[in-house]
Amino acid sequence: MIIIGAGPAGTAAAITFARAGHRPILIERTSRPTDKVCGDFLSADTIQRAQALGVDPAALGAAPIRQVRLIHGDRMAETTLPFLAMGLSRRVLDAALLHQAERAGADIRLGQTVRHLTRNGDRWTIKAGEHAEITARSVFQATGKHDLRDLPRRHTGRDAIGMKMYFALPPESAKRLDGAVELTLFPGGYAGMQQVEEGRTVLCIAVQRAAFQLFGGSWASLIAAIAHRSRRFAAILPGARALLPRPLAVAGIPYGYRAGSSCPDELYRLGDQAAVIPSLTGDGIAIALHSGTAAAETWLSGATAPTYQQTLGRTLAGQMRLAGILHRACLSGPIQSAVVRAAAVFPGALRRAATHTRLPSRASLAQP
Ligand SMILES: Cc1cc2nc3c(=O)[nH]c(=O)nc-3n(C[C@H](O)[C@H](O)[C@H](O)COP(=O)(O)OP(=O)(O)OC[C@H]3O[C@@H](n4cnc5c(N)ncnc54)[C@H](O)[C@@H]3O)c2cc1C
Numbered sequence: 001m002i003i004i005g006a007g008p009a010g011t012a013a014a015i016t017f018a019r020a021g022h023r024p025i026l027i028e029r030t031s032r033p034t035d036k037v038c039g040d041f042l043s044a045d046t047i048q049r050a051q052a053l054g055v056d057p058a059a060l061g062a063a064p065i066r067q068v069r070l071i072h073g074d075r076m077a078e079t080t081l082p083f084l085a086m087g088l089s090r091r092v093l094d095a096a097l098l099h100q101a102e103r104a105g106a107d108i109r110l111g112q113t114v115r116h117l118t119r120n121g122d123r124w125t126i127k128a129g130e131h132a133e134i135t136a137r138s139v140f141q142a143t144g145k146h147d148l149r150d151l152p153r154r155h156t157g158r159d160a161i162g163m164k165m166y167f168a169l170p171p172e173s174a175k176r177l178d179g180a181v182e183l184t185l186f187p188g189g190y191a192g193m194q195q196v197e198e199g200r201t202v203l204c205i206a207v208q209r210a211a212f213q214l215f216g217g218s219w220a221s222l223i224a225a226i227a228h229r230s231r232r233f234a235a236i237l238p239g240a241r242a243l244l245p246r247p248l249a250v251a252g253i254p255y256g257y258r259a260g261s262s263c264p265d266e267l268y269r270l271g272d273q274a275a276v277i278p279s280l281t282g283d284g285i286a287i288a289l290h291s292g293t294a295a296a297e298t299w300l301s302g303a304t305a306p307t308y309q310q311t312l313g314r315t316l317a318g319q320m321r322l323a324g325i326l327h328r329a330c331l332s333g334p335i336q337s338a339v340v341r342a343a344a345v346f347p348g349a350l351r352r353a354a355t356h357t358r359l360p361s362r363a364s365l366a367q368p
Pocket of ligand 1: 004005006007008009010027028029030036037038039040041042043046112113114115142143144145146148161162163204205206253270271272273279281282283284285286288
């Protein structure tokens, strides 16, 4: 079997196959794990799934997160998370998962970009750059935010942009953020900030394209627009040192996308290729790990790709629906203030939202 993409979804599938005695081929376009547009928030579920795959975020230096703060203008709602979360950069997490896949016996092929995936009879043909074609009975597509030209995700709402930067904060600002994730709402988007390993801070923003253009169409103008609307946000960045040469960005995010259950024979869609949950939930990595493990377990049990895709769809339905409602409310200028006011009065509602936008506990696809 061939797995395309070595993010959490692809590596989870590779580890599961390799542990079962197979030697899956895992093809990744980058030559080593890199930083990715992601808020780096690991829910308790993500942490447990990573541990089950041999990766312990705490041992990698992940920063503990116990509090969540929701901010709009000068108003703030704060509560304790219903679980212990962590902040860990994707470069470190993805590298550790890849290492586990290699250790378990997967055939890792880095620096190869799959350009074509075509079905010939009962086999798939994969073409990666100048490398020789490979054929396989089953393909696990885990290319994340990037579609393959031959198999694009069809979704109408592709108007979101994601951007990210790491900072070294001055001690006072770092102290304010210690142990908390802060989500600042602004018209057309939200900005998440928290600490990751080695005392670094990540700022990750999801914004609608129209709002991004309205605010000036650049990272600097977007930051200025958010700071203009929130004194708390404005106070944290002065004196901060950017740790990447430039912000990372991704456009055309299809929030709310879910792959249908009718898929080509023996094609398993994993992670963001199966479902794109709104970022404010911080549960995309959990879904990626779950889908990778579940797809491999489904294949190993002798069941088919549509069975996997149907069961995954059912598993994710409730959390995707609620996440979509919250995402729309948090993007809409007129509603944002009411959302934060309600969360300040009823902090339990914020905790419930954090709980119910997670994968159902013990979600397993092995028994359809
Ligand atoms: C703004 C934003 C903030 C987010 N914040 C969080 C958060 O805080 N917590 C959380 O849990 N989730 C978050 N998410 C979601 C999370 O980032 C994704 O759900 C998760 O990365 C999906 O994992 P994946 O393995 O499917 O894809 P990815 O992690 O994107 O990995 C896909 C891999 O495939 C490779 N690839 C792509 N195309 C090819 C090709 N043609 N050939 C070979 N290899 C290829 C890529 O290089 C990449 O390594 C956020 C998303 C966004 C957009």
